[in-house]
Amino acid sequence: MNRIRAVFLDRDGVINVDHGYVHTPERFEFVPGIFDLCRHAIMRGFHIVVVTNQAGIGRGKFTEEQFQTLTAWMRTRFEAEGVAILDVYHCPTHPEHGIGEYRTESEDRKPNPGMFLRAAREHAIDMAASVALGDKAGDLQAAFDAGVETRLLLRSDKYPDQSTEHATHVVDDLAQAAEIVAKLDDPPAVWTDDTEEGQQELARCREMLQAAGYMVQKIVHPSSTITDQDLYAPYANAWATFQPWMKSDLIEDLVTTLLAKGRLTLVTRDRLWVLKTAFEQTRTLRGEVWEAGVFQGGTALMLRRLIEASAGAGEADRTAMRLFDTFQGMPATRDDLDLHREGDFSDTSLDAVRSLVGNEPWIDYRPGLVPDTFAGLADCTVRLAHVDLDIYEGILSACEFIYPRLVPGGMMVFDDYGFWTCPGARAAVDQFFADKPERPLALPTGQAIVSKLPATATTAAPATAVASPP
Numbered sequence: 001m002n003r004i005r006a007v008f009l010d011r012d013g014v015i016n017v018d019h020g021y022v023h024t025p026e027r028f029e030f031v032p033g034i035f036d037l038c039r040h041a042i043m044r045g046f047h048i049v050v051v052t053n054q055a056g057i058g059r060g061k062f063t064e065e066q067f068q069t070l071t072a073w074m075r076t077r078f079e080a081e082g083v084a085i086l087d088v089y090h091c092p093t094h095p096e097h098g099i100g101e102y103r104t105e106s107e108d109r110k111p112n113p114g115m116f117l118r119a120a121r122e123h124a125i126d127m128a129a130s131v132a133l134g135d136k137a138g139d140l141q142a143a144f145d146a147g148v149e150t151r152l153l154l155r156s157d158k159y160p161d162q163s164t165e166h167a168t169h170v171v172d173d174l175a176q177a178a179e180i181v182a183k184l185d186d187p188p189a190v191w192t193d194d195t196e197e198g199q200q201e202l203a204r205c206r207e208m209l210q211a212a213g214y215m216v217q218k219i220v221h222p223s224s225t226i227t228d229q230d231l232y233a234p235y236a237n238a239w240a241t242f243q244p245w246m247k248s249d250l251i252e253d254l255v256t257t258l259l260a261k262g263r264l265t266l267v268t269r270d271r272l273w274v275l276k277t278a279f280e281q282t283r284t285l286r287g288e289v290w291e292a293g294v295f296q297g298g299t300a301l302m303l304r305r306l307i308e309a310s311a312g313a314g315e316a317d318r319t320a321m322r323l324f325d326t327f328q329g330m331p332a333t334r335d336d337l338d339l340h341r342e343g344d345f346s347d348t349s350l351d352a353v354r355s356l357v358g359n360e361p362w363i364d365y366r367p368g369l370v371p372d373t374f375a376g377l378a379d380c381t382v383r384l385a386h387v388d389l390d391i392y393e394g395i396l397s398a399c400e401f402i403y404p405r406l407v408p409g410g411m412m413v414f415d416d417y418g419f420w421t422c423p424g425a426r427a428a429v430d431q432f433f434a435d436k437p438e439r440p441l442a443l444p445t446g447q448a449i450v451s452k453l454p455a456t457a458t459t460a461a462p463a464t465a466v467a468s469p470p
Contacts, residue, residue, distance in 0.1 A: 003126035006086065007041045007181065008116060008143060011052035013135035014174075015074070018158055023062035025073050033174030035081040036347045037133075039264050040178040043255075046131070047086040047123070048078075051115040051142075057092035058102030064092065079421050080339040082266045086123060089115040111138035116146030124206060131184070133177055135159055140166040150184065152177050175262070182259050227427075232420045245273035254302050263356055265298025267388070267415060271445045275299060278411045278449065279306045279384055287319075287383030287407045292370055292398045293415070294325035295345055297353035299386060304357055319383075322364040324373045324398075327353060330391065331369055337392040337424035371397040382406050388415035392424030399432040406452040414440070417448035 012018040017029040038048050056062050067090065075085050091108035098104060107114035120127050132143030135156040143151050144166040153167035154177065164170055171177045206216045245251055251272050258264055267275070279289070289307060294300050300323050311318040329346025350367050357363065366373040370389065385402045389395050395414070402412060414429055416422040417440065429440050429448060440448040 003124045003129075004047050005045065005129040006049045006119065006123070006125045006131070007038070007046045008049050008051050008119070008130065008132040008148065010110075010134035010136070010139045011050055013156055013158065014133055014154055015050065018135070018156075021056040021059075021061040023056065023066045023070055025070065028070065028074065030077075031174060033178065033347060035078070035083060035345075036264070037174045037178040037181065038078070038083040039081070039266060040182050041131075042083065043259075043264055044182060044184060046181070047125075048083060049086050049119050049123070049125075050088040051110070051119065051139075052088070052090050053110050054090045054092050055094040055097065055109075058094045058098035060099050067092075076339065077341075080341065081344055082421070087119060089119055091115060110134075110136075111141035111145075113142045113146035116142055116148065120146065124203060131181060135162070137163040137166065150180075152180065179262055182262065227423055229420075243270070245269040248273060248276070250276065250302070250305065254298065254305070257301070258296075258298050261356060263296045263298060263352075266295065267299050268445075271415060271447055272299070272302060274443060274445055274447055274449070275386055275413055275415075276302065276306065278386075278413050279303065280310075282383045282409065282411055283310050285383040285407050285409055287381040287405075287410060289319050289321045289384045289386075290324065290382050290402065291321070291386040291388070292324040292394070292402075293386075293388030293390065294323045294327070294348075294353055295388070296348045297323075297356040299388070300353065300357045303386070304360075304363065307362075318360075318362045320362050320364060322366055322377070322380075323353070323357070324366045324368075324370055325353075326369060327365075327367045331394070333391045334393065334424060337427055338390075339421050339423065340390050370394045371401050374401045377401075377405075380405055383410040385410075385412045386415065387412060390416050390422045390425060392428045395425050395428035396432060399428065403432070403436070403450075403452075408452050408454045410452045412450045412452075414448045414450075416446065418442055418446035 009015055012022060015031060015034055016022060017031055019027050019029070022028055041048065054067055057064055057067060071088050075088070078085050089108070091106055091110070093102045093104050093106045093109055095103065095105040106112070108118070116127070119125055127147035128149045130148050131150040131152065132140060132148045133152045133154060134140055135154045136159050140151045140153055150169070151167050152169045152171055153162060153164055154174070155170065155172050156162070169180055171180070209216050246269070251269050254272070289303055291300055291303060303321060307319050307321060327348060327350040329348070330340050330342055330344040332342045333340050350365060354365060382402055382405050385398070385406065387395060387398050389398060406412065414425065416425040417429055418426065433440055433450065437453050438450050440450050442448045
């Protein structure tokens, strides 16, 4: 039976700044680097599990309902950053200061390993291939007793003198933790089930299904607030299909480079392949290559390499590439259409992207807000535009400026069109192309492609246009 590996995260002091009994979003301050760490972990095949003592419930500081409400909010914020949390475990009791039924010792309360062991049973986690990260010695003792092989102690001003006895690594910040996680070896793919009796039947079912060729994966569904919620579902064929991105030297070299430099791209290999193919499809056309939404520069680096591979020997033969981003994180967003919030994806900078992608004269960095950063480019033509802005206003503005300058046969690739965490992306694309001859081609990767039709190709406008959001 195949087992998964996990990164076990303490909450207060690791995910959020430990202000003491945090139980409302207003006091929940994310520790810098937490989303970057989790994205690195997911790139390496880890799942994210939270294990947290919450004695504030037992002490009467806040209620179980308040904790669950905050946890739901926290998970939504992680999902908006492209991170799915597999599960959250908490222990509300305290053996001395708990009130009523909460005054008891529990195997779940760290430094006891109960929460780790429950997670291992319920999700078939390979503890020897997993990682634990905490800011207190008790976090790592619990992980050690549960068999977690890699245990990281995050140095904390609040708890400066924690024992390192059970730590395999000591880190000063989450960036150091991300570097360690990124370098961990892949785990063995098969294990022999030795879980407790209560989970043995589930384990046998999983093993039987996997042996018969079925995929067994816990599904993360969108929240009920998402438009067309019933249309969001995992995509998989019941038969093997051609997946050329699995052995693409270009893509593997890119991922290797990013991991070595401590960078990442949120664009998965299959989506990188779509973007690569769109580049190759448009390579003989006139016009420039644009990317709106750069983040840490992973896809921009791939586009640079593609331009260089397809160009002649001289600099003059190379297509101009223009990169549009705040390079400071997400700008203001719309509450009614976007799940992302201002400040998301702030773990980047213009200097960092420039150092990765390069400072060649044919690469034009355009820091600032779309559409302001399009200023002075009205006479440009575009053959390929990669639009990865995530939010309604930015994508709509990009469509309004880029589409009229897209050459016939040119393509716009919308990376986040089909992701339920980016509902504003699809709303903007659908609204803009409602009265255009082209139609967005939605892909099972979550992307959508629009290919510009020749000027002579016209179609009647649809009978019912998509109304602009208020």
